[in-house]
Amino acid sequence: DIQMTQSPSSLSASVGDRVTITCQASQDIVDFLNWYQQKPGRAPKLLIYDASNLEPGVPSRFSGSGSGTHFSFTITSLQPEDVATYFCQQYNNLPCSFGQGTKLEI
Amino acid sequence: EVQLVQSGAEVKKPGESLKISCQASGYSFSTYWIAWVRQMPGKGLEWMGIIFPGDSDVRYSPSFQGQVTISADESSSSAQLQWATLRASDTAIYYCARSKTERGVDAYDIWGQGTMVAVSS
Numbered sequence: 001d002i003q004m005t006q007s008p009s010s011l012s013a014s015v016g017d018r019v020t021i022t023c024q025a026s027q028d029i030v031d032f033l034n035w036y037q038q039k040p041g042r043a044p045k046l047l048i049y050d051a052s053n054l055e056p057g058v059p060s061r062f063s064g065s066g067s068g069t070h071f072s073f074t075i076t077s078l079q080p081e082d083v084a085t086y087f088c089q090q091y092n093n094l095p096c097s098f099g100q101g102t103k104l105e106i
Numbered sequence: 107e108v109q110l111v112q113s114g115a116e117v118k119k120p121g122e123s124l125k126i127s128c129q130a131s132g133y134s135f136s137t138y139w140i141a142w143v144r145q146m147p148g149k150g151l152e153w154m155g156i157i158f159p160g161d162s163d164v165r166y167s168p169s170f171q172g173q174v175t176i177s178a179d180e181s182s183s184s185a186q187l188q189w190a191t192l193r194a195s196d197t198a199i200y201y202c203a204r205s206k207t208e209r210g211v212d213a214y215d216i217w218g219q220g221t222m223v224a225v226s227s
Contacts, residue, residue, distance in 0.1 A: 001167070002211070034213040036151075043201055043220055044143075044151065049213035087151055091211045095167035096153040 002026050002090050006099030011071045013106065021077045022090035028068050032092040035064050035073045038101075039084045047071065047086075080106055108132035109206030110140075110202050110218035117224045118192050125188035128171050128220045135183035136160040139210040142176060145220075146198045154200075156210060157185060192225045199223075 003026040013019050023033065031051035036044040046055045048064035051071060061076045075082055083106055088099040113127045128140065142154040151166040159178035166176070178185045185202055200221050203214035 032211075038151075043217035044214075045217070046206070046213050046215045049206060049215075055213075055215065089151075089153075089213075091213070094165055094211060095155075095169070096211070098151040098153065101150045103188075 002093055002097050004088055004090055004097050004099040006083075009100065010103040011105070013078050013104070015067055015078055015080060016084060017078045017106060019078050019082075019104065021073045021086055021088075021104075023071045023073070023099050025069045025071075025090055025092075028039055029090045029092035031067045032090055033064075033066065033071050034089045034091070035062075036087045036089065037082075037084045038087065044087065056095055078104075079106070082106075091100060108204075108216050110204060110216055112200075112202060112221045115222040115224070117226070120193055120225055120227055122192050122225075123188070123190050124192055124223065125186050126200060126223065128185040128187075128218050130183045130185070130204070135178075136180055137208050137211070139205040139208075140178065140179035140185040141203045141205065141214055142174075142185075143201045143203060143214075144170075144198045151201075154163075154187070156205070158210060159185065177215065193221075194225050194227075196223060197225050208212075 005024045033051045035048040038044045085101045085103045111129045139156045144152045154170045157164045180190040202218040204216040205212040206215040
């Protein structure tokens, strides 16, 4: 199975900051990598698919990049409503797997 | 509106059986894969398996193979997740989610609201 290692596990930043989360795969996953946001008590929400594609309706301050084994997720100007836990997910091989999550606080 | 609506919270005892459901609407249920994802209390997301409702092709994570059964009913546009014998360690929120495209192994763009399952004696 492919292991996904996310860092950091938690992060505190200020409104307006640029925030970056990284995700490393245990083997090459090409660009089969997605990013989700989960707010407390809510279901996950897809933000970025195929490493760098913004899901329709998602604000443009969210972006993703990377390929192979190293990926990053960036919020260019942090907003109060971005407080959430963020997960990466690979789907190059079954079983799909998620990173352990990054809890983002303001 | 495309949506997945899951059945309500359950409180069960160890050893009991359970089936929870995920009702799809607003799209062609038969042509998109449905995944089940577990989230244990305070923990991350775990992919359990997927089903293609059109032919009931099911793929399980090895971690969940033999522990749960995933099924789908095209006539009611509903997917199910069931346990024959619950354990306390099955206590979690269970989400269903739809694949973004018809290819199956994919991003999940539509999620159910989650079903809380609590197993305790």
